Amino acid sequence: MATIYQVSELAGVSLATVSRVMNKSTKVSEKTTKKVQEAMAQLNYRPNSIAQSLASNCTNSVGLMVTGLSGAFFGQMMAGIESTLRRAGKHVIITTGHSEETREKDGIEFLKSRNCDALIVHVEAVSDEYLIDICKGDIPIYLIGNYIEEIKENCIALDNELGGYLAATAVLEQGHRNIAYISGPVGKADAQQRLLGHQRALAQYNISDNEQYLFTGNYLDTGGRDGIKHFLDNDLPFSALVCANDEMASGAMTYAREYGLVLPRDLSVVGFDNVIFARHIHPKLTTIENPVYQMGSMAAKLVLKNIYQHNELIIEHHFKPSLVTRNSVAEQIAK
């Protein structure tokens, strides 16, 4: 592997000059530039990025931690991040947190140990204090899908409350009044926000808050299954089911069908996130569009702007969900 030194020799210039033509930092005469470029081509020279990093104290790599690599949700998010970072010539180093506190902390440490220029993380288990704390640390960290007031400049988040509200109105407007809700885990902020939005919509329709219609799931299809089982077993009258994400909606639908219900005739279902498979399940799922790809892309832009001086970029910290109407909600005729 040729080094910058050999290039300088062959071109008959100093090593500093070679560095200059690479980085276009200072002006170099056209003539010498050409000489250098020819020498580089002849030697098939490739700069050693590690050496560059050491000398410049900039690794051109950003660390990314997500809960898991599989799963449509994070796939979209990663895709958004990777594509805009890659276009800017930045490398993304990836790791997982598995939604467990120690593993999330370990993951962040792991990324830090690699001298990333910045971190983009989607955490679920770690406390806000911890995040605020490391935000003050040596390496900048950006949060996606997580809004913390104290460090809001570093956050890209979705208006989950609005999403929950929209999901509820999707069935309310079709005449449903007995609406079961399968929520996400208590500990997760987005789950709480979605539930709040749901309750706001119900209140608007003068439906009193009823614990009976609430089940706390785990964001997995098993949670949907357990939830609908719970409602069915309790002999509750309900014509609609709103789930805090698509996985749970899918699990619930599968079980409902096994139970003998015809969808959406006997039960209307709404999901959340609009993951890819939402249109594969039958009936096609009415759900809430969660613009994760764009949010990922925006998080990447945020680091480009703050860390790599792409000052022209315009940052939008808040994203709005929207309703995607498909076939899983039927009209409910008032009795």
Add this chain to the structure above:
Amino acid sequence: MATIYQVSELAGVSLATVSRVMNKSTKVSEKTTKKVQEAMAQLNYRPNSIAQSLASNCTNSVGLMVTGLSGAFFGQMMAGIESTLRRAGKHVIITTGHSEETREKDGIEFLKSRNCDALIVHVEAVSDEYLIDICKGDIPIYLIGNYIEEIKENCIALDNELGGYLAATAVLEQGHRNIAYISGPVGKADAQQRLLGHQRALAQYNISDNEQYLFTGNYLDTGGRDGIKHFLDNDLPFSALVCANDEMASGAMTYAREYGLVLPRDLSVVGFDNVIFARHIHPKLTTIENPVYQMGSMAAKLVLKNIYQHNELIIEHHFKPSLVTRNSVAEQIAK
């Protein structure tokens, strides 16, 4: 950020000694080891991995290129790779190839430019010659889901032919004889292998090869849709449909239902890959298990063994698919 030099000062030893206790390379007396560790703790010392890389010519990072980040298939693959690499303290740098030749080549170059110790790639568009060529290059490259005779030691692959065979037998054994097949793109080796296995199974049942029953899809749900449309429009009698992957099976099923067919009564369907959503679609898809997670993990082990001297690891280059029987295949009574 403290450096090794400051640690050495505080501990009252030479800088080389500090390096030694970090790397456990040479023996260091217990006493000095302790002194050094205390100094490190006191200064909250973290080694600079970039400097380590430059000096040792080992970055402890492996590059990974996949077609896309979203999608259940690659998610599983990445998960397998990341988890075993992470456990070994290796960082994974990720990028995408998008199944296009130039982008795949660019992706590999991009990874190379980062001085990864090795590359793991899943390519679809690039030629075998190209791969064989870069295998001889400076940086070791490993292929997943791609078998090339000349560099088989660097490949981790699935027996796709067997998979195709198993998928066909799933319907043949239920009495189906008129079997439509939606294949993957002509250019992809795995698609060809799956088709070959399909044809072998048909031959065993003395079913003559019939072009009419073959449609070439794109591995996306739209391909499934186009495929079944094609068969339906051609007024072919067929009671079963085998698809070369689950996405196409899903697309085909959706369209079949829109067309008015009742599944699996009117049409039995088999997929391939057993991606997550295969159990979410209705009826639950009978498909071929593709052990991508394990293959990813094995690819990671391969680089651990070859690059990082984890000699105890045992490598398995070939993986076998298996049939996952669910509810999308019905028995066909002979007329």
Add this chain to the structure above:
DNA sequence: TTGTAGGCGTTATCAG
């Protein structure tokens, strides 16, 4: 067992 010193391939700060 420990210390010395040269080098890894660049960048960056000075002069010139």
Add this chain to the structure above:
DNA sequence: CTGATAACGCCTACAA
């Protein structure tokens, strides 16, 4: 505009 030369933080013979 160009050239020395000192960092950057660590590893690793080679010596002691």
